[in-house]
Amino acid sequence: MSLIEVTGLTKSYATREGKPVLALAPLDLSVREGEFLTIVGPSGCGKSTLLKILAGTLRRSGGQVRLKGQALEGPNRDIGMVFQSPVLLPWRTIADNVLLPIELQRLNPKAHRARAAELIRMVGLEGFEGKYPSELSGGMQQRVGIIRALIHDPAVLLLDEPFGALDAMTREYMNLELLRIWKAAGKTVILVTHSIPEAIFLADRVVVMTARPGRIAEVIDVDLPRPRALEMINSDVFGGYVRQIRAHFGSHGGLDA
Amino acid sequence: MSGMADPSEVRTPSFLRRHIHLLVSVLLLAAVIGVWEGLVRGFSIPKLILPPPSAILSSLAKSLLSGELNTHIWVTMLEVLGGFAIGGGIGFLLGCLIGRFPFLERTIYPYVVAFQTVPKVALAPLIVIWFGFGLSSKIVTAATICFFPVIANTLVGLRVTPSDQVEMMASFMASRGQIFWKARLPHALPYVFVGLDIGIILSIIGAIVGEFVGAQAGLGYMILQRQFSMDIAGVFVILVILSVFGLALHELVRFVQRRVIFWIQDSEDRITGA
Numbered sequence: 183m184s185l186i187e188v189t190g191l192t193k194s195y196a197t198r199e200g201k202p203v204l205a206l207a208p209l210d211l212s213v214r215e216g217e218f219l220t221i222v223g224p225s226g227c228g229k230s231t232l233l234k235i236l237a238g239t240l241r242r243s244g245g246q247v248r249l250k251g252q253a254l255e256g257p258n259r260d261i262g263m264v265f266q267s268p269v270l271l272p273w274r275t276i277a278d279n280v281l282l283p284i285e286l287q288r289l290n291p292k293a294h295r296a297r298a299a300e301l302i303r304m305v306g307l308e309g310f311e312g313k314y315p316s317e318l319s320g321g322m323q324q325r326v327g328i329i330r331a332l333i334h335d336p337a338v339l340l341l342d343e344p345f346g347a348l349d350a351m352t353r354e355y356m357n358l359e360l361l362r363i364w365k366a367a368g369k370t371v372i373l374v375t376h377s378i379p380e381a382i383f384l385a386d387r388v389v390v391m392t393a394r395p396g397r398i399a400e401v402i403d404v405d406l407p408r409p410r411a412l413e414m415i416n417s418d419v420f421g422g423y424v425r426q427i428r429a430h431f432g433s434h435g436g437l438d439a
Numbered sequence: 440m441s442g443m444a445d446p447s448e449v450r451t452p453s454f455l456r457r458h459i460h461l462l463v464s465v466l467l468l469a470a471v472i473g474v475w476e477g478l479v480r481g482f483s484i485p486k487l488i489l490p491p492p493s494a495i496l497s498s499l500a501k502s503l504l505s506g507e508l509n510t511h512i513w514v515t516m517l518e519v520l521g522g523f524a525i526g527g528g529i530g531f532l533l534g535c536l537i538g539r540f541p542f543l544e545r546t547i548y549p550y551v552v553a554f555q556t557v558p559k560v561a562l563a564p565l566i567v568i569w570f571g572f573g574l575s576s577k578i579v580t581a582a583t584i585c586f587f588p589v590i591a592n593t594l595v596g597l598r599v600t601p602s603d604q605v606e607m608m609a610s611f612m613a614s615r616g617q618i619f620w621k622a623r624l625p626h627a628l629p630y631v632f633v634g635l636d637i638g639i640i641l642s643i644i645g646a647i648v649g650e651f652v653g654a655q656a657g658l659g660y661m662i663l664q665r666q667f668s669m670d671i672a673g674v675f676v677i678l679v680i681l682s683v684f685g686l687a688l689h690e691l692v693r694f695v696q697r698r699v700i701f702w703i704q705d706s707e708d709r710i711t712g713a
Contacts, residue, residue, distance in 0.1 A: 272702040283611040
């Protein structure tokens with residue numbers, strides 16, 4: 183059974199002239215438990231819209247989303263969201279930022295201190311528990327953003343271009359980190375990106391989306407061995423996947439490689 | 440190694456360079472006082488119109504040493520701080536309530552703004568009639584004047600929360616109340632302190648105006664007394680005391696602000712920027 187079942191999902195926005203613009207065409211997608219799914223496409227293809235609907239922070243216009251067989255209406259405790267920027271609260275220490283979802287869901291923060299410490303250790307930030315976000319680098323802050331999304335032990339981790347603001351080298355390192363976290367935490371992961379290589383490198387399956395209106399052009403099974411290593415990016419198989427995805431966007435695709 | 444600057448020399452400007460603004464500002468004050476003294480003496484301006492700084496200084500020393508102003512300083516300070524505590528407190532709390540519940544912003548806030556368009560100074564005579572010639576009427580006048588900048592800045596501050604933080608908290612199932620307490624209110628605090636900083640200075644104006652209208656003690660009352668007895672240097676003495684008082688209160692607000700909003704700090708190492 184699939185963990186998330188999206189059927190006939192649409193999203194339209196009202197424009198100034200009153201004519202609605204379709205951001206997501208009717209869209210079907212099923213996400214398997216435990217898989218690493220990436221969604222790739224040019225800006226404006228609705229990939230972030232899709233993710234926000236899954237996170238429950240954006241209302242859909244039509245269709246259905248089911249999580250564990252239940253209709254998903256609004257934010258859900260089985261979802262952990264990671265944003266484009268870390269969005270940490272500057273007046274809270276790292277440990278208190280990680281524990282924020284626990285507080286918001288009115289669970290006992292004391293009972294979760296040990297788990298927070300364990301997650302902080304998992305991403306190599308031990309010793310930074312009492313520091314404030316401004317004392318951390320961008321990559322470190324985004325790692326805090328990731329474990330904040332894991333603290334309440336959700337079934338699904340959603341990531342919206344989480345490493346877009348980082349430099350290329352930190353980004354590669356964070357991708358490996360993310361794969362390690364995925365393996366250790368055993369979550370289902372859905373990651374949105376506009377980088378084709380990143381989408382292939384991370385994924386079990388890549389969902390390719392095209393714009394106007396946003397729709398799924400193809401879903402590709404990535405048959406590369408795990409654990410993934412950076413050298414695989416130079417392999418012929420990898421290049422084949424890149425060409426297969428790029429074919430959807432033509433020469434002016436507007437995607438970074 | 441020749442030609443290489445010592446790194447410590449490069450990074451730390453000399454003591455003089457770092458404090459040059461202090462020197463310039465003291466020199467500026469000295470220059471203004473000097474010109475003032477020179478003009479008054481040179482043109483033989485009567486003491487009753489403009490006393491020279493030297494006369495003001497000796498009057499200040501006499502006033503402070505004799506202790507004749509002590510009760511008046513104390514009275515005005517109580518009025519200012521009392522008015523600030525009440526006006527600023529109500530302004531902040533009402534601002535939070537209105538910011539938390541949009542319904543109140545639509546129903547109550549128009550009246551708050553309408554009240555603000557009335558010059559509070561014009562209310563002072565009424566307030567003296569209602570609250571008497573003692574401390575309480577000055578506290579109320581100061582409170583009504585300092586109230587508005589605090590509530591207005593609190594409301595502005597409650598609107599500046601970055602939308603990504605609200606979205607983040609919503610995605611973790613935060614209630615409206617939780618978003619208010621854990622994100623919007625902390626983000627509003629820098630604005631609240633701007634309001635408090637303006638409000639505490641306006642409280643001084645409120646207390647003095649209240650004393651002008653009718654009082655038995657206080658620095659504003661003493662200004663009138665000294666004006667009646669043509670002690671113009673004595674009036675200037677009180678103006679000096681009031682401005683020192685205002686500066687001290689402003690610094691007090693800034694001191695509390697730096698401790699409360701500890702996560703916003705200007706970097707001293709930055710080379711460019713204001």
